[in-house]
Amino acid sequence: MGNVGVEEKILEPELSEEQKEELKSLLQSFKGKKGALIQALHAAQNFVGYLPPPVLKLVAQELDFPLSEVYGVVTFYHFFSMKPRGKHLIQVCLGTACYVRGGQEILSRLQRDLEIELGEVSKDGLYSLEVMRCAGACGLAPVVKVDNDVHKRVNPAQITDIIRSYQ
Ligand code: FES
Known part of the structure; x- marks a missing residue:
């Protein structure tokens, strides 16, 4: 087994290994682009269904944003949800x-x-x-x-x- 990265532990049990990798490359695709953080959060929410803390941490890591800024954006905009939502x-x-x-x-x-x-x-x-x-x-x-x-x-x-x- 290779190293177990922090992000791998914190994402359990919501996502499989494959899904984690998929999410990471999805997030990477926004890196350096204008409005990257909001777009990446939208993509992550669509992918996972909501934005639990481990996913926010991963977004911060992959996009090189301070975690506090990621939380700030998620709590400011009502269309982001940190809890699972109904259908x-x-x-x-x-x-x-x-x-x-x-x-x-x-x-x-x-x-x-x-x-x-x-x-x-x-x-x-x-x-x-x-x-x-x-x-x-x-x-x-x-x-x-x-x-x-x-x-x-x-x-x-x-x-x-x-x-x-x-x-
Ligand atoms: S108060 Fe304006 S639509 Fe409800």
């Missing part, structure tokens, strides 16, 4: 307009009906639940985004059925 991402808008027109009720119903906490994944692995500040459609509040679909003027009583149509 579908539900984002309930809780900006002012949506909040006063039922956003909070929508959120409570989803938490109750899907048995899911904010920031968590449902037991069946189908849904992740998050909130957003403003979806940019205040006149059509309340708004719920599911993956790339924006549902407007959502009736809280119908939200669970809407979500269940995503399987």
Whole structure:
């Protein structure tokens, strides 16, 4: 057996040896390019499904970025996730307009009906639940985004059925 590199230990058990090598060469392909860090993080998230600390460490190593900077970028942009996500991402808008027109009720119903906490994944692995500040459609509040679909003027009583149509 050859040397067991730090990155090999820290990636276990999520990735096989082959996958680790594949991810490394994928990351290398961004090295030195403009916007390399964000692009590499996107690629790593698509590859692994999310960005756990060992993957962030690997990104930092392969691209020669300080680990603190990598963490900073991942925590700043909402499209990066350090936790596994469900198959579908539900984002309930809780900006002012949506909040006063039922956003909070929508959120409570989803938490109750899907048995899911904010920031968590449902037991069946189908849904992740998050909130957003403003979806940019205040006149059509309340708004719920599911993956790339924006549902407007959502009736809280119908939200669970809407979500269940995503399987
Ligand atoms: S507050 Fe919800 S879309 Fe603006």
